[in-house]
Amino acid sequence: MANIGILIAMVSFLPTAYGQSQRCTVPELSQCVCIKTEVYCEDIGLTEVPRNIPNTTTALVLDGNAITKIESASFFGLPSLEKLSLRDNKISSIETGAFDWLWSLTALFVDHSTEIDVPTEVLTAITTLTNLTRLDLTNCRISSEDLNLLSGLKSLQHLTLDNNDISYIKPGLFNGFLSLYHLSLRNTSLTAVSANIFDATTILKVLIIFDNPLMCCTMTDYFEWLPNQLPYLVVAGTCHDFNRTTDIRIFNTSHCTFPVDDQWSSWSTPTCSVTCGIGTGLRNRSCDSPPPSDNGKECIGSYTEAINCSLIACPEPYRRRGCKRRHGRGRK
Structure with missing residues (x-):
């Protein structure tokens, strides 16, 4: 009985918004669900962004559809939109200026949604969103060169770049990202994470670098940088050296020879x-x-x-x- 009482208490704290959900009244959104100023059009087979989205919309979720193109006017007239999710679509083109109308946008999710081999136009469109605080680009075929296009998004707080072909990160890429507290680089092609991609001190709280071919002894500057960060910074990842894999939090660089x-x-x-x-x-x-010494090269x-x-x-x-x-x- 005590457990049932606890369960009832927990249910009572669930958000009430979903109890107020209903089918949207706009004809073009008849298959979507509207919850106050949020519009959810998930897994309904859309091939394009719906028209006549209310201009008071603050969240638009279009996950799990078959949208292939984002037109320049797809989000026209949505000055209040704060969250846009395009996960699991088949986007092959984003027209110039597609995001220019989204002045209030702070969260964008386009993970697992692109089918283009060169996602430069996706990132170019995103560079106009200077108010973004959260961005998820998981599995978007981003390369190291493409990544440089994000250098102007200084307001980012939460950035996810998992499952991309990022073999290196340009020095200074995250300089000036004074609000960045969560960075995930899981399952890329990184062989090293260098301190020179960050400022000398940051407010990072979470750094995820699992599933990368990181070589411990090539990251000595990172290990020197780490103690100068927040004491509660959580680093999740491993690195390789001396024929073994080590938790990156406990690797001892004194064993390295160069x-x-x-x-x-x-x-x-x-x-x-x-x-x-x-x-x-x-x-x-x-x-x-x-x-x-240590297999160094001779003079030429x-x-x-x-x-x-x-x-x-x-x-x-x-x-x-x-x-x-x-x-x-x-x-x-």
């Missing part, structure tokens, strides 16, 4: 072949500054080099004798 390549020393001062005038000098250098190039040397002008008698040697007679 190849040191050979470096040339400075050239020695050459000894000139003449005592005056122009001659030839030979200079030397050594390959030990530092010497190689020559240990010696011949160069021209120019000393003070020779006295007049020397110049005359030189003239005789070259021309057979001297000047009187």
Whole structure:
């Protein structure tokens, strides 16, 4: 009986909005459900964004349909829209200016929704949404180069980039993202997460980097950066080195060794072949500054080099004798 009482108490706290849901009265939305200012058109076989969406709409959910194209006027007249979800569609084209009317939009979900091989136009359209605080681009075929288009979305708080082909992240990409507290990069192609993609200190609370081929010893700057972040930052992920996989939170970088390549020393001062005038000098250098270690590469190039040397002008008698040697007679 006690358990039943608890269950009844929990049910009483459920949102009442769903009890007020009803079919939308707008003919174009007859298959959709309207809850106050929210419109839900999920899994009803739509091939395009419905027309005549009320201009007071604050949330529009179009998940699980077969929408292939977002036209420039698809969201015209929706200045109050704060949340837009396009999950699990088949979007192959987004016209220029498609999101220009969404001045109030703060949350956008387009995960698992694109079928285009080059999603640049999707990201280009998103760059106009400078008020976004939440963005989900899971499985949108985004590459490392495409990712740079997000650098202007400084208001983001929650960013999900899972299941994309991101092999590296450009240094400084997240500089100035002062509100970003949740970043998920699960199952990409990253081999390293470097501290240089962030500011020196952040307000990150969650960093998810599971299911990536991360190499622990290539991330030493990240491990140095980590202690300067919030003490309750949750990092979820693993990295690989020394033939084992390690929880990234406990990896000890003191076990890492790094190849040191050979470096040339400075050239020695050459000894000139003449005592005056122009001659030839030979200079030397050594390959030990530092010497190689831990399979570092050896120097490339020559240990010696011949160069021209120019000393003070020779006295007049020397110049005359030189003239005789070259021309057979001297000047009187």
